[in-house]
Amino acid sequence: MLAWAVIRPRGWPEAVAAVPAAALVIATGAVSPHAALAEAKRLAPVIGFLAAILVLAQLCDDEGLFRACGTWMARRSAGRPRRLLAQVFATASAITAVLSLDATVVLLTPVVYSTSAQLGARPKPHVYACTHLANSASLLLPVSNLTNLLAFAASGLAFPRFAALMALPWLAAIATEYLVLPRFFAADLDAGAPDAPAARPAGAPVFVLVTVAATLAGFVAASAVGVNPAWAALAGAAVLAARALAQRRTTAIAIGRSAAVSFLVFVLALGVVVQAVVAGGLGRALAPLVPSGTSLAALLATAALGAVLANLVNNLPAVLVLLPLAAPAGPGAVLAVLVGVNIGPNLTYTGSLATLLWRRVLHERGSGPSLGEFTRLGLLTVPAGIVVAVLALWASLHVIGG
Amino acid sequence: MTDEPVPPTTASASPVPAAPAAGNRTVIVWVAEGTWRGCVDAARALAPAGAAIVLLHVSPEEVPGAAHGAYAGLLGRGHPERDPGPRLAELAAASAGELLAAAAQRLGRPCTRAERRGRVEREVVAAAAEADLLILARDGDRSRLGPKSLGRADRFVVDHAPCPVLLVWPDDAPGTDTIPPPPPRPPNHRPHRR
Numbered sequence: 001m002l003a004w005a006v007i008r009p010r011g012w013p014e015a016v017a018a019v020p021a022a023a024l025v026i027a028t029g030a031v032s033p034h035a036a037l038a039e040a041k042r043l044a045p046v047i048g049f050l051a052a053i054l055v056l057a058q059l060c061d062d063e064g065l066f067r068a069c070g071t072w073m074a075r076r077s078a079g080r081p082r083r084l085l086a087q088v089f090a091t092a093s094a095i096t097a098v099l100s101l102d103a104t105v106v107l108l109t110p111v112v113y114s115t116s117a118q119l120g121a122r123p124k125p126h127v128y129a130c131t132h133l134a135n136s137a138s139l140l141l142p143v144s145n146l147t148n149l150l151a152f153a154a155s156g157l158a159f160p161r162f163a164a165l166m167a168l169p170w171l172a173a174i175a176t177e178y179l180v181l182p183r184f185f186a187a188d189l190d191a192g193a194p195d196a197p198a199a200r201p202a203g204a205p206v207f208v209l210v211t212v213a214a215t216l217a218g219f220v221a222a223s224a225v226g227v228n229p230a231w232a233a234l235a236g237a238a239v240l241a242a243r244a245l246a247q248r249r250t251t252a253i254a255i256g257r258s259a260a261v262s263f264l265v266f267v268l269a270l271g272v273v274v275q276a277v278v279a280g281g282l283g284r285a286l287a288p289l290v291p292s293g294t295s296l297a298a299l300l301a302t303a304a305l306g307a308v309l310a311n312l313v314n315n316l317p318a319v320l321v322l323l324p325l326a327a328p329a330g331p332g333a334v335l336a337v338l339v340g341v342n343i344g345p346n347l348t349y350t351g352s353l354a355t356l357l358w359r360r361v362l363h364e365r366g367s368g369p370s371l372g373e374f375t376r377l378g379l380l381t382v383p384a385g386i387v388v389a390v391l392a393l394w395a396s397l398h399v400i401g402g
Numbered sequence: 403m404t405d406e407p408v409p410p411t412t413a414s415a416s417p418v419p420a421a422p423a424a425g426n427r428t429v430i431v432w433v434a435e436g437t438w439r440g441c442v443d444a445a446r447a448l449a450p451a452g453a454a455i456v457l458l459h460v461s462p463e464e465v466p467g468a469a470h471g472a473y474a475g476l477l478g479r480g481h482p483e484r485d486p487g488p489r490l491a492e493l494a495a496a497s498a499g500e501l502l503a504a505a506a507q508r509l510g511r512p513c514t515r516a517e518r519r520g521r522v523e524r525e526v527v528a529a530a531a532e533a534d535l536l537i538l539a540r541d542g543d544r545s546r547l548g549p550k551s552l553g554r555a556d557r558f559v560v561d562h563a564p565c566p567v568l569l570v571w572p573d574d575a576p577g578t579d580t581i582p583p584p585p586p587r588p589p590n591h592r593p594h595r596r
Contacts, residue, residue, distance in 0.1 A: 015480070081436075102479070105472045109486045110493060113465070117497035122435045127465050127490070131472035187541040187553025191436030192572065266478035316477045349468070351475020373464060374471070 015262040018269035025276035036272045043271045046149045049230035050267070051259040052237045053143050056215065057103035058258035059240035062250055063208045069095070070111040072204075074118055074197035081121045081189040082182060088112055088126045092133040093174050097140040098212060104134040120195035125185035128377065132177055136343045136385055140170040141219070143233065146267070147319040147341050154323045155334040159223035165335060165396045172392035173343055176385040184377055211239050267316075274320040282321060290325040294332035296394045302326060302333050303390045306340025307347070307382065314352040315341040332397045339389045346385075347378040427453040427534040431513075432526055432559075433505045434459075437539035437572035442508045444537050444570040455513040456533075457505045459498045460525040466490040494519070523558035533565045539572045546580035 025031050031039075060066070069091050077084035092112075096104045109130045116123040138145035141163050142152035152162055182189060218232025244250040289305055291298035302322075309318035319341045326333040345351040349371050429449045431441045445455055470487025473479070495517070502515040518525040530536045538560075541553035551569075552560060560567055 015478070018478070102476060105469070105476065106484050106486055109469050109472070110489045113469075113490050113493050117435075117493065120435055120501075123494075124462060124465050128468055131468045134472055135475075187550075187556070188436075190542050190544065191434065192544070193436060194439070260479065260481065262480050263478050266480075270478065314475070314477045345475050349471040351471070351477070374468060 015266040015269060018266050018273065022269035022272040025273055030276035030280060031272055035275065039271050039275050040268055042153065043150075043268055045228055045230055046146075046153050047264045047267055049143070049149055049228075049233055050146055051264055052230060052233035053100050054102065054260055054263075055237040055255055055258050056212070056233060056240065057099040057107065059237065059244055059250070059255070060099060060103075060205075060208050060212065061107045062244055063205050063240065065205050065208045065212075066095075066107050066111045068203070068205050069108065070115040071197075073112070074115050077193070078119060078197050079193050081116075081119075081125070081191070081193045084116065084119065084121060084193065085125055085129060085182060085185075085189065086178075088129045089133065089174065089178055092130050093137040093170075096134055096137040097144045097170065098216065100143055101134040101138045101145050104130055104137075116193075118195065118197055119193040121193035122188040122191055125181060125188050128185070128374075129177070129181055132181070132346050132377070132381065133174065135346050136173040136177055136381070137170065138342050139166050139173055139338065139389065141166075142229070143219075145338075145342055147315055148338060150319055151323060151334050151338050154327050155331040157331050159219045159229045161400075162335075164400055165331070165393065166338075168392035168396045169335075169339055169389040172388040173339075173385045176388050177381055180377070180380045180384070184380065207243065208240065211236055270317065271320060274317055278321055278324065283325065286321065287325055290322065290329075291333075292329050294330055294336075294394075294397060296391070298329070299332060299336040299390050299394055300387065302329075302336040303340035303386050306337045307344030307386055308340075310341040310344035311348050311352055315345050332393070335393055336390060339386055339393060343382055343385045343389065347375070347382045349374045428456060428532060429453050429535045429537065430456045430458050430530050430533045431505070431509075432460075432536065432538040433457050433501055434539065435501065437541070438501065438505055439508065440539045440570045440572040441537045442505050444568060446509055446511065448568070449511075449535070453534075455509065455511060456516050456529075457502050457509070457513055458516045458518065458526065458529050459502050460518045460520065460522045460529075461491075461494040461498050462522050463520050466494060491519075523555040523562075526555075526559045527562045527564065530559075530563055530565050535566050535568060536563055537568045537570060539570055544572065544576070546576055546582075547578060548581060 022036070026033055026036050073084060073087040073091060077087050092104050092108060095108050109127060112126050112130050113123050116126045138148065142148045142159060148162075152159075155162070157165070215232055215236030218235060219229040222229040222232045241250070241255050245252065245255075286305075291301045306315075306318060306322055309315075309322065312318075319337060322337045322341070323334065326337045427450055429445055431445045432438075433441065442457075449455055466487045469490045470485055473485045473487065498517050502517065506513055506515060516529060518529060526536070526538075536559070538556060540551040541556050542549070542551050560569070
C-alpha cells in the first residue's frame with residue numbers, strides 16, 4: 001500500500017490513489033474509524049501549518065522576493081562563479097529554512113538557473129546546489145520541511161527549542177555540502193562567468209521581508225505564550241494575501257490553489273495508510289531496529305535507519321513510520337530521525353528508489369538523465385553530512401539539553 | 403562460433419575518401435558557457451577560408467533532470483505544471499539560442515548553429531563524427547599553465563574524438579613562468595648521486 005501511494009498513475013494527483021487506499025484500510029478494519037479520526041485530528045494542525053507556509057511562499061514569489069534574490073546574486077557575484085555558488089548557498093539555505101523546501105525547488109531553482117545563464121556561468125553547480133540544499137538545509141525550523149512539522153508535533157518541543165537544537169546540525173549539513181560541491185564542480189566553476197549582469201532595478205521587496213521576519217518572530221512569540229505557531233504562519237500569509245488582493249495582483253482562487261488542497265488531503269490519507277501498515281506488522285518488524293536512548297551511537301543508528309527508509313520508499317512515509325517508534329526515546333531521537341530522512345533523499349534521484357523505479361516503469365520511456373553524476377555527488381555528501389549533522393545534534397543535546 | 407575482435411585492417415577496408423577540397427572542410431566549434439570566446443576566436447583566426455563552420459552548443463540534460471528529480475521526490479505535490487524540470491529545459495533552450503547568436507556575431511563569418519541536448523560529452527563526440535576539426539577550450543585554473551586542464555566532459559571528448567582536436571585557451575594563456583618548479587628529488591635518491 002505504501003508502494004501504491006508512491007505511484008502516480010497518469011499524472012493524477014497522489015490523493016486520487018491515497019484516499020481510496022485510506023478508505024480501504026478503514027473499511028477492512030486495518031485501522032478503526034476511531035483511530036483514523038484520532039490520526040486526522042493529530043495531523044490537522046500540521047496540515048494547516050503546511051498550507052499557510054505554502055501560501056506564504058507563493059505570495060512571496062508574487063511579490064518578487066525570488067526575482068530580487070536573483071538580482072542580488074547576479075550583482076554580488078559578477079564574473080565569479082565560485083562567489084555565485086556561495087550566494088546560492090546562502091539564499092537556498094535561508095529560503096529552505098524559512099519558506100520550506102518546496103519554495104527552493106519550485107520557485108528558487110528557476111531563478112538560480114536564469115541568474116547563472118545571465119552571467120554566462122555554467123548552471124550545473126548552482127542548480128545542483130539548490131536541489132541538494134532543499135533537502136540538507138531543511139533541518140533548521142519546523143516549517144522547513146513537512147517531515148519537520150510532523151516530528152515537531154510528535155516531539156513536544158517548543159518552536160525556539162527545536163530551532164536551537166537543530167541550528168548546529170543545519171550549519172553542519174550545509175558546511176558539508178559547501179566543502180564538497182565546489183571541488184566536485186571545479187571545472188565548471190573555473191570556466192568563469194564573463195557576461196555583465198543586466199542592469200535591473202535593485203529595489204528589495206521590503207514589505208515581504210518585513211512580513212516574513214515578523215512571521216518568524218511570531219513563531220517564537222506564539223510558542224512563548226503556548227499558542228500553536230501555525231497561527232503566526234497564517235497571520236503572515238493573511239497579511240501578504242490581503243495586500244496582494246487589495247492591490248489586485250492576485251485572486252482568491254490563485255491563493256486557494258497555492259494551498260495545494262489535494263496535497264493536504266494526500267498527507268492526511270497517507271497518515272491513515274501508514275498507521276495501518278505500522279499496525280499490520282511493520283511497526284513490530286522495525287521496532288528492534290530503532291535504538292533506544294540518545295547516546296551518540298544510538299543517534300547515528302537512528303539517523304542511518306531514517307536515511308535508508310527515506311531512500312527505499314520516500315522520506316514522508318519513512319518519518320510517519322519512524323516517529324512513533326523513536327518518540328519514546330525523547331526529542332533527541334526524533335531529531336536524529338529528521339537528520340536521516342531530510343539529508344538522505346539526496347542519495348537517490350527523485351528522492352527514493354521506489355519513486356524512481358515506478359516513474360521509470362510507468363511514465364518515462366527512453367533514456368533519462370545520467371544518474372551517475374547525481375549518485376556520485378550524493379555518495380560524497382550524504383553519508384558525511386549525516387554523520388557530521390548527528391555529531392552536531394549530539395553536541396547540541398549536551399549543551400542545551402534534550 | 404565466438405566473436406573475434408575485428409583486426410584493424412578490416413576497419414580501414416572501406417575506400418578512403420579523397421581529401422576534400424578546403425571549401426568542403428567542416429570545423430566544429432564547441433560553444434560552452436564561460437570559455438566559448440576563445441574557441442570562436444581560434445576558428446576565426448585558424449579555420450581555412452571557405453570551411454563550413456558549425457557552432458555547437460549542448461545543454462546538459464541532467465540540469466533540468468536534477469530539478470525534475472527534486473520535485474518528483476516531493477511526495478504528494480501533484481501539480482505537474484509546478485515541476486521546475488520543464489521550466490529549466492525552456493530556459494536552457496533560450497539561453498543556448500542567445501549564446502549561439504552571440505558566438506555567431508563574434509565569429510563574423512558565415513556559419514551554421516547546432517543546438518543539442520543530452521549528455522554533453524557524448525553529444526559533442528557524435529556531432530564531430532563527420533568533422534575535419536573540433537575546436538574546444540581547456541578547463542581549469544586560468545591563472546597558470548598546468549593541470550588540471552581537462553574537466554570530465556573535455557577529457558571524454560579529447561579521448562573519444564573521431565577527428566583532429568584543437569585545444570585552445572579560453573583567453574590569453576599565462577606565461578611559461580607560471581609552471582611550478584619541478585618537485586625536489588625524493589630523499590632516497592641522494593645516495594645514488596654521491
